[in-house]
Amino acid sequence: MLTLNGTLRIxxxxxxxxxxxxxxxxxxxxxxxxxxxxxxxxxxxxxIIYGVNTGFGPMxxxxxxxxxxxxxxxxxxxSHASGTGNPIPPLxxxxxxxxxxxTLCLGNSGVHKSVIELMVQLINKNITPIxxxxxxxxxxxxxxxxxxxxxxxxxxxxxxxxxxxxxxxYVFKKENLRPISIELREGLALMNGTSVMTGVGIVNAxxxxxxxxxxxxxSSAINEIVKxxxxxxxxxxxxxxxxEGQRVIAKxxxxxxxxxxxxxxxxxHLYNDVKNVDVxxxxxxxxxxxxxxxxxxxxVLDTLNQVETILIEEVNSANDNxxxxxxxxxxxxxxxxxxxxxxxxxxxxxxxxxxxxxxxxRQLNYLLNxxxxxxxxxxxxxxxxxxxxxxxxxxxTATSTTAENQMLSNPMYVHSIPNNNDNxxxxxxxxxxxxxxxxxxxxxxxxxAIELITIIQAIEYLDVKxxxxxxxxxxxxxxxxxxxxFKEDVVMYPYVNAVKDFIMKN
Numbered sequence: 001m002l003t004l005n006g007t008l009r010i011x012x013x014x015x016x017x018x019x020x021x022x023x024x025x026x027x028x029x030x031x032x033x034x035x036x037x038x039x040x041x042x043x044x045x046x047x048i049i050y051g052v053n054t055g056f057g058p059m060x061x062x063x064x065x066x067x068x069x070x071x072x073x074x075x076x077x078x079s080h081a082s083g084t085g086n087p088i089p090p091l092x093x094x095x096x097x098x099x100x101x102x103t104l105c106l107g108n109s110g111v112h113k114s115v116i117e118l119m120v121q122l123i124n125k126n127i128t129p130i131x132x133x134x135x136x137x138x139x140x141x142x143x144x145x146x147x148x149x150x151x152x153x154x155x156x157x158x159x160x161x162x163x164x165x166x167x168x169x170y171v172f173k174k175e176n177l178r179p180i181s182i183e184l185r186e187g188l189a190l191m192n193g194t195s196v197m198t199g200v201g202i203v204n205a206x207x208x209x210x211x212x213x214x215x216x217x218x219s220s221a222i223n224e225i226v227k228x229x230x231x232x233x234x235x236x237x238x239x240x241x242x243x244e245g246q247r248v249i250a251k252x253x254x255x256x257x258x259x260x261x262x263x264x265x266x267x268x269h270l271y272n273d274v275k276n277v278d279v280x281x282x283x284x285x286x287x288x289x290x291x292x293x294x295x296x297x298x299x300v301l302d303t304l305n306q307v308e309t310i311l312i313e314e315v316n317s318a319n320d321n322x323x324x325x326x327x328x329x330x331x332x333x334x335x336x337x338x339x340x341x342x343x344x345x346x347x348x349x350x351x352x353x354x355x356x357x358x359x360x361x362r363q364l365n366y367l368l369n370x371x372x373x374x375x376x377x378x379x380x381x382x383x384x385x386x387x388x389x390x391x392x393x394x395x396x397t398a399t400s401t402t403a404e405n406q407m408l409s410n411p412m413y414v415h416s417i418p419n420n421n422d423n424x425x426x427x428x429x430x431x432x433x434x435x436x437x438x439x440x441x442x443x444x445x446x447x448x449a450i451e452l453i454t455i456i457q458a459i460e461y462l463d464v465k466x467x468x469x470x471x472x473x474x475x476x477x478x479x480x481x482x483x484x485x486f487k488e489d490v491v492m493y494p495y496v497n498a499v500k501d502f503i504m505k506n
Contacts, residue, residue, distance in 0.1 A: 032107035040110030051188040058421040073187030080147035083132030096199030108318035109189040138339035138430030142196035150190040155179030193319040197430035220256035246298030260469035289362040300352040339430030346433035354405040357444035383487040449499035
C-alpha cells in the first residue's frame with residue numbers, strides 16, 4: 001500500500017493506475033487537512049469569503065445567509081453537473097481523482113476530512129464517477145467535469161463499478177460507503193481546480209512514453225532490415241548537436257542494434273575502391289524517415305520530459321480558489337484554478353505525437369513502395385501479386401488516421417471564448433486540449449500498430465529473423481504471437497486492434 005504525503009510523482013500514478021496499488025493518507029496530512037478546515041471555519045465567521053458565504057462567479061456579489069450555506073454547496077454541485085458527450089474512460093477519471101485528492105491534501109482548501117477519506121475509498125475500490133468529455137473551459141478549473149465527481153461524493157449521480165454504469169446510491173449501499181459531510185465549501189473545493197485536465201494529461205504522458213519507446217523499436221528495426229549505414233546513429237555525429245533528446249534517441253537506437261548483423265558500416269562499402277565507379281549500387285544515404293530519426297524523435301522526448309515536469313508541478317500545487325493559508329492566518333483570493341499551464345503542455349504534446357505518427361506513416365510507406373525500398377514486393381505482399389493485396393488495405397487506415405492527427409493538432413490554448421457573464425473572459429480550454437491529445441495518442445498507436453505488422457511481414461519475406469538484433473527479434477516474436485504470417489488475404493482490423501492494444505499495455 002502506498003502512503004501519500006501530499007507529493008505525487010509519475011511512477012506513483014503508474015503504480016496506482018496500472019498496478020491497482022492501494023493508497024492510504026499519511027496521518028500528518030490528515031492533521032493538516034483538519035487544521036485547515038478548523039481555521040477556515042473560524043476565520044470565515046465574520047468575513048466575506050468567496051464560496052463560503054457568497055454566491056459563485058458573477059453571483060459572488062450576493063451574500064449568502066448562514067442558514068443557506070450548506071444548501072449553496074449542494075446547489076453548486078447539482079447545477080454544474082451538466083457535462084455531455086462520451087464518458088471519459090475510468091483510467092483517466094481515476095487519474096483525475098488522484099490529482100484532486102493530492103491537491104486537497106495540501107491543506108489549502110479547508111475541506112472536511114470526510115472528503116479525503118471517501119475519495120481514498122473510491123480510488124481503492126475502483127469506483128469511478130461518470131464524467132463526460134464536454135463541459136470544461138479550464139478556468140475556474142474543470143468546473144463541469146469535477147461537478148460530476150462532487151455529485152458522486154454527495155452520494156448522487158452515477159459511477160463505473162465492476163465495468164458497469166451504476167447509480168451511486170446503489171453502489172454506496174453495496175459497499176457501505178457514506179457521502180461526504182458538507183460543512184463549509186466542500187462543493188467548491190472539489191470543483192475548483194485543474195484536476196481533470198491534469199489527470200488526463202498524466203495518462204497522456206504515460207502513453208506517449210510507451211508510444212515513443214515502440215517508435216524507437218520500429219525505427220531501429222526498419223533501419224536494420226534495409227541494411228542502413230550506422231553512422232547517422234553514431235555517438236560522434238549526434239554528440240555534435242547539443243540537444244539532449246537527440247543524443248538519447250541515438251543512444252537508445254545504437255543499444256537496440258548493437259548485436260545486429262544487418263547494419264552496415266560506411267567505411268566497408270563507400271570509403272574504399274570507388275575511383276572508377278560512376279554510379280553507386282548502394283544508396284549513399286537513406287531517406288529522411290530512416291536517417292533523421294534522432295533529429296525527429298529527439299524533440300518528442302525533450303517535449304515529453306517538459307510536459308511531465310509541468311504536469312507533476314500542477315498535481316502537487318494548490319489549484320483551488322480561494323487559498324487557505326493556516327501558517328499566515330489568512331485566505332487569499334486569486335486564480336490558481338486557471339489551466340493555461342496544462343493547456344499549453346497538452347497542445348505541445350499532441351504536436352509531437354502527431355509528428356511521431358507522421359514518421360510512422362512515412363516509414364510504413366517506405367516499406368510498402370518497392371520503388372523506394374527496392375527489396376520488398378509491393379505492399380509487402382507475400383502472396384500472388386495482383387491476386388493478393390498484402391498490406392495495401394491498411395495503408396489507407398494509416399494515412400487517414402495520420403491526416404486526422406494533423407487536423408487535431410491545431411492548438412486549443414489560443415481558443416478562449418468568454419463566458420460566465422464575461423467573468424471568465426479568458427479561459428484555458430485545458431480539458432479540451434487534454435482530451436484531444438488523448439485522441440491523437442490513440443490514433444498514433446493505430447498507425448504504429450500497422451507499421452509494426454508490416455515490419456514483421458518484411459522480416460518474414462526477407463527471411464532475416466535470425467540476423468536481426470535480439471531486441472528486434474523480441475519485437476518480432478511479440479507481434480508474430482498476435483498476427484500470423486499471411487500470404488492469403490485476411491480480415492485485418494482485428495489484428496490491428498489487437499496489436500494496438502498490446503503496445504498500449506506493454
